[in-house]
Amino acid sequence: MKKAVLIPLFFGLLAAAFSLEVNRTEISPTSGAPVIEFINYTGPQSVVNTAAEIRAIGSGMGSVIRPAALSGTPRETGDGEKYRIIHAVDPSAASGFDADILILGPQAGVDHIDNIHRILSAYLSSAYGYSESDSSTLAVFITAYNAVNRGKIDFFRSRYKQAVLGWLEPAKVGIALKYDEWPGNTQLVVPLSEPRLAGTLSSIDTSAISSPEVVSKMREDDGAGIDDRKKLADIKEKEADQAASRATESQKASADAKKAESDKKTEAAEAKKEAGAAVKEAEKARSEAEANPGDEAARQKAEDAEKKAQQQTAEAEKKEEELAQIQQEITKKEEESAKDQTLADKKESESRTDKKEVAADEQKAEDARKEEEKRQNEAALSSAEPAWTLRLTDDAALLSELVQINLVDGKILKTSPVNSIRGRTIYDTGTHLVAIAGKKSGSGAIRLVLIDPKSLEMAKQGEDPIAEQSVLVKGGNDWYAVIEGESGNFVVGRFDQELAVKAKSAVQVNPATAIVVTPRGLLVQNKEGGIRLLRATDLVDQSR
Template identity: 30%
Template sequence: MQKSLDINMSFDILSQAWRLFMKKNNLLAGIILASLVFTPISYNAAALEVDVDEIRSKRVEFINYEGPYKKADSFRDIEDIGRQLSREGRADEPVRFHMKYSIIRAIAKEEPDKFSADIFSIDKNAMVGHIDIIRRITASYLMNQYGYSLRDAKTISLFLSYYNAVHRGDTGYFGSKYKSVVMRHINTGDAGISTRYWEWPGATKMLIPLTEEAQKGRIGSVEPDLLSDRKTIDEIRRDDKNIPDRKDMADLRDRTIKRDREELEKEKKAQEVEKKAIEARKDETKKYEAELKKEKKEAEKIAVPEKRKEKVEEIEKKEKKLEEEKQAIKKKEEETKEKEKTIPDKEEKIKKREEVLKEEKKQIEKDELKRDIQKKPDLARKKLEEKEKELDKREDKIRDKELDKSIYAGKLYYLKVKEYLEGGHYNNDLYMINASTRKIMFKSPVENICGSRYDIYSGGIVIITHRGSHASGHRLTLVDKDTLKAKIYGSDDVFWRSFIEIRDGFIYAVTYEKGRHYLARFDGSLKLVAKSKEELSENTFISFWDNYIYINRLDKTIIVLNKDDLSFIDEVKP
């Protein structure tokens, strides 16, 4: 009975996920569908599943001591180790807790593209048998050394343990990421942490990657993005119990990125202020230089030689100081330009970090829903419903903000009907209008504009024109969006009432050949690059979805075409 309920519930969620997938082409729903279709539902079937990831790579699974302890240290005692290690010490020399644990602060300004690090060592006299104790010590250290909250410190410590286990002994990897001052303290035998507790004492050096601005109370003193590399994430996500920690790390990374973006904006503003100050100094020197030239001319008019000489020497001293000021301004200007050159690179790095974090957030959401589908189907259904509502609201907001198709770069392009003729033919004028002032900027000189459809993109405005009369045929015409003059005339006949749709720089319209209608795809020069073999209804609508086009065949059946070559894929039957 329970098995039947589980199956029914799973199919119920499957249906809901399918609706969400079809409605929004939502990748999350697609993952849910895959997890339901390909994941066995019954407990007996689940026992037959094979962990493919485990076959491909060795799992990070910490082996902890499970026997009795003579004396168990309290949480306070364990946390005190972290506090002791955070006390001030000399750079590049160990701060010790007896001969059990130590920290080396390996920090240098050289090699700016690599990381400094705090190196946490489990020394030879340590009697530690559980990874949670190590995490508690490092969390306490992070709280006391850098001012992290308990939540952030615990999250970082979890990731630190996996990160150092994943890269255990890999000095090639560590050497590509860390400065020489770090690398001279580790070797293949002690870099990172083993997954076996008995191998920890005397052979463990966990690297805590630091940013250049590492200091107490600063979010991101420890580099969270490096700790969240692909290998580490893959190991952490094997256990769905780590989902809350992954969320916390994503939140920490989000805050760090926001802070870095804010600081970059401050840097950009400071550079603008600096540039204005430099320009002001340059203007002052120009004015002063003009004044000195004037003074020099006046000095030459002094009749008394001694006084004239004295005045000239005084002016020359001023000129020397002026030249020094010019050189100082030039140096400052060069320094500002060098700083300015770093801005695009910094922006690009932040953008990439944002993209990686966005993908990780999506993955967390997928993993959480997949877990809930298998363990908490009611909760999964509720989340799907909430997600659907959220997507609906988001879609409404996007549509509310969308500009009219006739507006491009703040300009309104408007087709004014001059006259309507029989058979759906029009004669029109094209205008450019300033939408905010409601004034006509100018009228297009293009004559013979017909139809009521047009589209705009970076290449210009695509309209339909006839060649002297409506009986002589109709062609696509590309109009310059700044001058409204015709740039290119097409050579293929199109249906005069055709839609015009532009996607990815390609123009889609209905062609007209010997009384038959076909879908055509044109490039930016209005050359025909693809045409459907299927004959269309002349009054068809067109809809784009992903790489597909939905359109009406001559018999009014909805058919699906490939967007790129317009080849037939399928037909949609009610």
Template identity: 35%
Template sequence: MKKLLASVGFLLLSFSLFAVDVNKGELESAQTDSIMFENYGGPHAVIETADAIMGIGSNLGRQVAADVENPLSVEPYSKYSLYHVVGGEGEKGLDADILFLNQTAGVDHINNLRRIVTGFLMAAYGYSREDSETLAVFITVYNAVYRGQLSAFSSKYKAAVLTYLTEDSVGLSTNWEEWAGKTQIVIPLGALAEGTASVETSEISDDKVIEALRSEEDKNVEVREKMADIKEKEAGDASEKAKTAQKEAAQEKKEGKKAEAAESAKESEKQQKIADRKNDEVKSEREQIEKDKAEVKKEKAGESQKYLTSLFIVDEKHKLYSLMTVNPQTGEIVKKSSIKQIREKTIYPVAEGFVAVCGVDDGHSAVKLCLVDSETLEIKKQSDETLSDDSSLLQAGDAYYVIIVENGKNYLAAFDKNLTLKKKSDVAINGASPLNFYSEGILVTDEKGKPVLLALPNLNSVWQ
């Protein structure tokens, strides 16, 4: 794993001149061959659990599971709607489930969107959680690859499916800001029979999708192996169905049921073709995966470069910053954080990453004390408490000091490295107060504009 050398601390604004050279052209061109989802990276005003987010999909899926052979509209006027579209019997093309992210949908990270899809697949079609998570990755990449390409869907899906799709919304944008009200996630379905259905895995893992996955640094070998496992199970199931139908054909022939025997023989041939096709896909993909594993291993063996991670300005007007990791030898951008709302030019390195003040007070986000992972540059944890918009950040010893908001008042607060609130001042202070550290305590401005000295470690006022 690459070693990240943290070049952080009290950064001068003039240092952002380096960012002018690299954060426009190079950021836009970095990893353009892959599907890179741009997620909301800041803290949230309200945090939902992973299970609650999966529950959104589960609720949609349970209603589909009740009758998979017939078309169904599920919660068409909610934040998330699902259209189970079944075309005419015998019609060429694929049936589909279409997940609409409506105007009020709040999902803003690809991981959470995949949780919704995972919950849906588990409830609707009985996939295991692991298989559902694998399918969710492929479904989202598939929809990103074919975003806005209505013609690509027109050539593969039944007419009934196409009536729901529009060119400006079909598929999935890589930018979360374009999801709500502008997203139609298409989930292709295999043949519906005897009250069962499944995702058409060959469609969501076509050459373009595989190439998008392979363009990542790790070539996504793990999730591709899991897809190969799913296809192997599908091949095995189809092979068993072929054998069963073949036996039925033989028995019906003995009984003189020529028409029935012919149908069973036809079904046996159909299932065997599916099994052969899936096995061929698995063989080809596993061969490529082994080659990719060797290439990734070789690249990792040669990695010894230390990189620099630091702050760069992204919004000069509002004084908001982001983190980037760069190669000090070439200036190449190795990693770009999705967090674009770091409020201070001061961040502090800890074992798990960096402590920073992040967010904006806009309802969706909130100003929080955040722990940013040093590898992913994503928020790993955020404080429960909300901070003043103008809060400074000060480290002294093992504590991190910021100004929190509580019942409309501002207080100096001390947090540990796990972002747990340890102490709070006994007097209210100005939300924009500088935090001046002395051996006697922290000198701040109270809400009336007067100086107040707060003793350490309890943050009680020295001057009564």
């Protein structure tokens, strides 16, 4: 139940005396689990804040945390009495999640889950650069994640670093279901990916916040959380693309570094060789100077040689250090490329799986909608006073469709898919409706048809081609119509209740002839224009 424009932020002292709002868009019950619903306050307010003012709480804290997030250093900001963010990270710890922790202090006035979403969303946009749409989606999953794991300190201990756990309290971790339990008792934990991904679409670990436990609860909501799950699958797809691009860039950087490594190896080897030669030359000069203590020139030569050896040795060491740095960079880029490719593959797989599950749930919802619509239609039919009529679909050819009308209110209850009934004539046998239908175009044909009175679908068609201008006449338990022969001749046919032909006249008739049932037989017009009397049973000409 989303609010627009002005959103209440603070609740008054008499909150419990006023109405509550249940927010079912997050998560709902799983088998054997209690119902999980966010209950929001909706009564009078002492202070009313706009959505922009509420978002400003999150964006303000995000702008403070952003430099620390990008550098991978711990930081905290906010008012401990109201809203506070702890950016708890430890790059030295090899395993476990870092986290941002949104703490609602005892004076926090937020009393609607939508407002927590706004604060979180604005924070994620400001701290990590997420778009408003993406951050809003993440905020929904983060609150669901924290509701599912409310008070489960062992869950957090098994997944988070000590830098995070040092802040968490068993009675406060996660988020309660009712607004009046939020102030002073809420620690919303936001799982972060590794620090190097801060500022990317992978800043928040989307796999963690969309765990099977979270999604399974969202799937049992009335709307199955479909819209939010679709949006998160799209975020994961974008994560995959972004990670794949980083992997490609790292591979290119590694390739460039390897080229530089080759050149640096040559330089280092040459410098080492020159330093070795200079050392030998210095050793030789020193030996000569020591052999001639009074030779000032020999002494000076020895000193110059030693200085040169020291300089070249230092240069060789510098080249070795530069080579080692390049090699470290190669290793780093290759590791980052491998990590990003693994991340890309993981997110692509998750996105694909998520979309399949969403599609399946959408189909279930559509099937349920259709089933409910069918049930309602059947209920309407059962309480209606139905009547059949024909509605023209082709004025020129006089083709019609069968519709069922509720005589109580005049509304159309059902329309038959058979839309080529001819002659504006249809009969009700009690079990079926009988008519001539069809068109002579393409693969179309004109036949006698039986129509199911409930579904209004064609239940059966006759085998004999019927003339386009033929009338349909009932006589006793039989049906009479004009049959078109292969040679273009037309005769009268007698059909039983299953549309099987039982007799054909020898007399050739006008295809548009009237067929009049009399006690003595059928009166028809032959092709020459004369009126003939046919016996009703075998259609033998009885005219004299």
